[in-house]
Amino acid sequence: MTVHEPAIGRYYEDFVVGDVYQHPLGRTIGEADNTWFTLLTMNTNQNHFNAHYAAASPTGRIIVNSGLTVAVVLGLSVIDMSQTALMNLGWEDIRLTHPVFVGDTLYAESVVTAKRESGSRPYAGIVTCRTRGLNQDGDEIMSWRRTVMVYKRDAPHDKHHFPRAKSGPLAP
Numbered sequence: 692m693t694v695h696e697p698a699i700g701r702y703y704e705d706f707v708v709g710d711v712y713q714h715p716l717g718r719t720i721g722e723a724d725n726t727w728f729t730l731l732t733m734n735t736n737q738n739h740f741n742a743h744y745a746a747a748s749p750t751g752r753i754i755v756n757s758g759l760t761v762a763v764v765l766g767l768s769v770i771d772m773s774q775t776a777l778m779n780l781g782w783e784d785i786r787l788t789h790p791v792f793v794g795d796t797l798y799a800e801s802v803v804t805a806k807r808e809s810g811s812r813p814y815a816g817i818v819t820c821r822t823r824g825l826n827q828d829g830d831e832i833m834s835w836r837r838t839v840m841v842y843k844r845d846a847p848h849d850k851h852h853f854p855r856a857k858s859g860p861l862a863p
Contacts, residue, residue, distance in 0.1 A: 699770065700769075701775065701841070702843055703815065703841050703843045703844070706816075712800060714798070714801070717767075718797050720755050720760070722753075725793055739754065750792075753793060754791065755791040760787075764797060775841045776842075777848070780840055781837070788834065789830045789833075795826045799822055799825070803820050804819050804836070806818045815843060817839070818838070819836065819838045821835070822835055
């Protein structure tokens with residue numbers, strides 16, 4: 692019997708400059724998502740939670756909090772770009788290019804623009820990518836450049852974290 696340790700994501704060696712990752716999941720934004728995020732972050736702009744107020748705005752309806760849309764698009768990219776990350780090193784050039792409304796479904800894709808070995812951590816490398824979010828109609832809603840430090844395949848830090856069952860191995 693072979694036991695496969697839990698694993699997901701890519702290591703530094705897997706990234707190739709120019710490769711595009713269409714991240715596999717989409718996420719539909721609900722009214723509760725927007726309301727809770729807006730309350731949690733203390734955002735008092737009524738365009739995010741007051742339908743009567745938002746009706747007089749140029750969009751004519753509630754617009755989803757941009758902090759939420761950034762967080763969702765970032766989250767959608769994690770499975771491919773930073774599942775094995777030690778840390779994010781920075782985001783640059785964040786652009787919000789199209790409004791997001793309750794009921795929109797968000798998708799994300801990233802292209803690797805650069806990579807290099809870490810000078811201070813021999814078990815890691817640095818990957819830079821451009822990520823963009825799309826809505827269900829294919830409109831680009833946002834984009835940014837992100838730099839992340841990811842483990843190399845032989846790094847010990849992200850392995851062997853699954854606990855051993857005190858009752859012994861799982862039997863068929």
